[in-house]
Amino acid sequence: KCGYARRRLGSMATVPARARHGPPPAWPGRAVAPERMQAQDGPRKFSLLGSTGSIGTQTLDIVREHHQHFAVTALGAGRNVPLLLEQTAEFRPELVSVQDAATADQLVEALRDRLGPGAKLPEVMHGMQGAIAVAEHAQAEAVVTGIVGCAGLKPTVAAIQKGKDICLANKETLIAGGPAVLPLAAEHDVKILPADSEHSAIFQSIQGLPENGLRRIILTASGGAFRDLPVEKLKDVQVEDALKHPNWSMGRKITVDSATLMNKGLEVIEAHYLFGVDYDNIEIIIHPQSIIHSMIETADSSIIGQLGWPDMRLPILYTMSWPRRIQCAEETWKRLDFVKMGDLTFREPDHAKYPSMRVAYAAGRKGGTMTGVLSAANEQAVEMFLDKKIGYLDIMSVVEAACDKHVEEFVEQPTLEEIVHFDEWARVFVKGIVESRAMAYTQSRE
Helix, strand or coil, rough: CCCCEEEEHHHHCCCCCCCCCCCCCCCCCCECHHHHHHHCCCCEEEECCCCCCCHHHHHHHHHHCCCCCCCEEEEECCCCCCHHHHHHHCCCCCCEEEEHHHHHHHHHHHHHHHHCCCCCCCEEHHHHHHHHHHHHHCCCEEECCCCCHHHHHHHHHHHHCCCCCCCCCCCCHHHCHHHHHHHCCCCCCCCCEECCCHHHHHHHCCCCCCCCCCEEEEEEEEECCCCCCCCHHHHCCCHHHCCCCCCCCCCCHHHHHHHHHHHHHHHHHHHHHHHCCCHHHHHEEEECCCCCCEEEEEEECCCEEEECCCCCCCHHHHHHHHHCCCCCCCCCCCCCCHHCCCCCCCCCCCCCCCHHHCCCCCHHHHEEECHHHHHHHHHHHHHHCCCCCCCCCHHHHHHHHHHHHHHHHHCCCCHHHHHHHHHHHHHHHHHHHHHHHHHHHHHCCC
């Protein structure tokens, strides 16, 4: 058992706890733009966390194309110096942060060579302190959070405390941190704008709804690599099979999550935190074409959805431009052709093939620290699957084992420190259970 003394370290202990009936949703069934966002004088300024990743590069593509509307004041990245060098030279941010001191020194030297003697260099920082500085940069009005995992929590909290709106592309911010982050956002009148396709579709669909107008959320799922594979054959699938997504080109981890449907289970939790809808009124359906990105049902039984070709840039753009709509060129933004699109089909997900749904809904209803443990345990299990240390069917087995074990130390009203602690605990637990199973198997063979 993990003997955790609930320490309160520094300012993290002051983050508001989860309310008895759950934290206040970011958008309680409707979306009303504050007056400060109605009019924009000049380009809206952003800081960007995770600039060299998929979300970051697509965000900068948008800034490049729509420079009259958007500007970047600070960039945060990891160790990809060649790409960060190009981004810094093009967009000229005032501040750049990298993962460690050695990478910072390398970037400074590369910038001097690239920009030439006498050129003004941006301030270069590193580590968590640097990421926080990017998030709370004085010139930024909003932050695009593209950092993966719980590493994005502290910078997001720092940005909220400085009154920056959040363009949310980091799932852990709400799935793990929702009980602490949402009350903080409400306190500082910060808007959390979803940048993934499903929650952006819901957010777009609730525009103009009256109070109590939202009845149900319908999340669409492609079904992943194994949607047409008989469930009895899953025991034989390999890593290479799980990475063959039929519709989207994505990172390895999210592609595996799509195969297990855990991505959709996590999105159910995120939808609950974002829109305040009860878990009984959030549904998942398989939609193989990935054209309808999600839908809502209104109080009078109307269905409203958002459609488009699979393209992550559109939800990112909407978080940056909301409540405005930006005119996009047909050459770079492919318009939806209903004739070419063809048929749209739907099916109920197979719970035997996708046990992740049951586990995710149970964790969501439990709330508190359980959702963060679910997310962290899954991330660790998927990493070990990709490293070929466990089989495909082992992923959900060890995730569920972590959630079962966490019941012993579950915290309903966690601080940010407790959320981060149990994220780390879940990863260690999954590693431990995999190692113990491997040892037992080895001993049985001797």
